[in-house]
Amino acid sequence: MDKVKRNERLAAMSQILTSSPNRIFTLSFFCELFSTAKSTVSEDVAILQDTMTQFRLGRLETVTGAAGGVRYRPIGLAAYGRDFIQKICDKLLEPGRQLPGGYLYFSDILSAPELVHGMGSLIASQYYDVGADFVLTMETKGIPVALMTANALRVPLIIARHATKVYEGSAVNISYVTGNGNIETMALSRRAVKEGQRALIVDDFMRGGGTARGMIELMKEFNVTVAGICFVLALESPKKRLVEGEKSLMLLSDMRDGEPLRVRPADWIEP
């Protein structure tokens, strides 16, 4: 193979690192790939770090120690700041989204890849330091955002189901009270998680936190610690709040008949 130029090395490293967020690549990996010296790769990494910072494309971190190397985290991206979330808020206010019974249609937003990619990265950026072993969500609507969060954190996604399925093997079932006051069931395969792990809960909507409360109870059955809870959208002032310490990307004013909807980005989201 011809000698690989710095230009080419940087282009390739950029693709490799950013397409596997939070995965640590050793410098030796790149030395072998490019047949080049460690000192050269170190210089490449420094240039890449500066470029990521300059254009707000994420953070490239060097990790020291035996398992050391370099990893990419989609933190502080120019593309996924307050403007990005504000645009989603504006979408939520489009005419026709308010349904009978005080419901809001936003299934389309929750499964638009470029939006959930951004929302997942933004959520992940808040939880790199909590040591989550997996992301937990409850089927169905929160799955895409939860998956993109898990992808950015490089941890598995675990999906709780409404009922035990034969193809999930033996399962733990619990009952919980939803935000509407209904009693529902939540099930999770016994083999899905391990005792002593830490969970990050990600879900689409918090009315009062009933479903999230259910997920917390479910995690207790597995002796799993809840390390964080984040919603795409949360009611700003619920009558009854069943969880605490939660975050959300957007806050929704109480949906009362006749009053116009208000949705805004959460305060923690930086410009």
Added chain:
Amino acid sequence: MDKVKRNERLAAMSQILTSSPNRIFTLSFFCELFSTAKSTVSEDVAILQDTMTQFRLGRLETVTGAAGGVRYRPIGLAAYGRDFIQKICDKLLEPGRQLPGGYLYFSDILSAPELVHGMGSLIASQYYDVGADFVLTMETKGIPVALMTANALRVPLIIARHATKVYEGSAVNISYVTGNGNIETMALSRRAVKEGQRALIVDDFMRGGGTARGMIELMKEFNVTVAGICFVLALESPKKRLVEGEKSLMLLSDMRDGEPLRVRPADWIEP
């Protein structure tokens, strides 16, 4: 801003293009971002193309015409070839995955971000030319792979539900017969898709194609054409096959009691 060096431009362009697969970026976009001339950006693109090809990191395509520019497609990646799928086949054969009733536990594989990212890219690589307007899946297990496929194609993901939900608005419901012979219901919000669109169906498992047949019927109700069908895993020789023209990533030999399982990558998957 200081003049941006070619090194830095290539590193940034690589991140920007590959993190938004199938999105066309105009050359002007990069000219403005880097305050540089179009001829310079054209040279950058040529270098980036060569690098992507050399290291099998995907395909960078220039698109001519009024809406022209450059786009990245995750096609032919070294990381997601036959070896990648073979490793997933090996995982499926791990002890303890066979459940009573001839079921196979692979929910963990279907929601492991790095695996579904690869599987989704691989599926998408086969359907760039069919003009799909969206990816359709049926809740729940196929959602992660379907989302990653939609992400690579840059089209929305549409999720059919088992039942109409109040927060989805008015919906179309159909009944279908599953691979097990059960009659189930499938529902899709009326506003989710538009008449005349083209759907790519992506689902986790094909036993005989009952659920896929249901999705095809559902699309007929919306006057939507099915442009392709792809499964993660399909039974190699189903007793009764209800769909045709489908692809899958992996083929499973018939699960008979006592016989060892056999799973292999589909023939179309290149080394």
